[in-house]
Amino acid sequence: MTAAPGDRPDHEPVELLAGLATTRTVRRYTDEAIPDDDLSSIVWHASRAPSGSNRQPFRFLVLRDGPRAAAAKAVLGESFRRGWQAKRLADGYDAAVVADDRSPKARSAAAMQHFVDHLERVPVVVLVCLERYRDANAYEGASVYPAAQNLLLAARALGYGGALTMWHLAVEAELRELLEIPDHVALSACITLGRPAGRHGPVRRRPIAELVFDDGWDRPAAWAVDPDGTRHSTWRRSSR
Ligand SMILES: Cc1cc2nc3c(=O)[nH]c(=O)nc-3n(C[C@H](O)[C@H](O)[C@H](O)COP(=O)(O)O)c2cc1C
Secondary structure (H helix, E strand, C coil): CCCCHHHCCCCCCCCHHHHHHHCCCCCCECCCCCCHHHHHHHHHHHCCCCCHHHCCCEEEEEECCCHHHHHHHHHHHHHHHHHHHHHHHHCCHHHHHHHCCCCHHHHHHHHHHHHHHCHHHCCEEEEEEEECCCCCCCCHHHHCHHHHHHHHHHHHHCCCEEEEECCCHHHHHHHHHHHCCCCCEEEEEEEEEECECCCCCCCCECCHHHHCECCCCCCECCCCCCCCCCCECCCCCCCC
């Protein structure tokens, strides 16, 4: 059951730190289904994640090709298209495409458009849920998002890619009804999974010096340095 990526002929094993440094959101997939064994391994590794008091409140509602899955993917597809349309307008993606259609933002817009246009064909959609055992609170996600990230990393280790999204929230009521999800269960994330189509660029983040402080807020951590060749995102630290 444990991942043995080296046993699979179609991709190279990924060393843990290399996986952490290079796993990024994949929004274009082939139509290839994810076999039961691989999907089992992905959710098993996801479930190894930590949670408060080891209560393991995370649940994975997996949508593949059953009749309800098809209906849920259709509901999600509409929501994703509306969500992207709103984000495209609000976050200046159209202007970025006009300015330079090879820029990271323009490429991201193209990937996003493809993603939402093909949502119904994504091989696997996982609703990562939280089965509440007490009243909702601001920190409850801390016991489910580590599992979501484990799931993405396990998928990567087996040669798949994924996207953690929140565009399911706009259709939460429809999903609850369709999939009979009880009220005490939160729909914490919606993760799409499949075999990546094509290549994707490097992970880009802000310079590590902007993200790490030492011995007090905003005090520089001279020891925290980006490895040579690290690519940075264009987001800049903003003042509040
Ligand atoms: C809490 C959270 C919400 C996100 N929501 C969405 C989403 O609704 N749609 C989407 O396409 N990607 C979504 N993402 C993926 C982010 O856009 C992505 O992680 C980020 O831009 C960094 O890109 P990278 O993973 O390719 O490096 C989300 C990620 C997180 C962690």
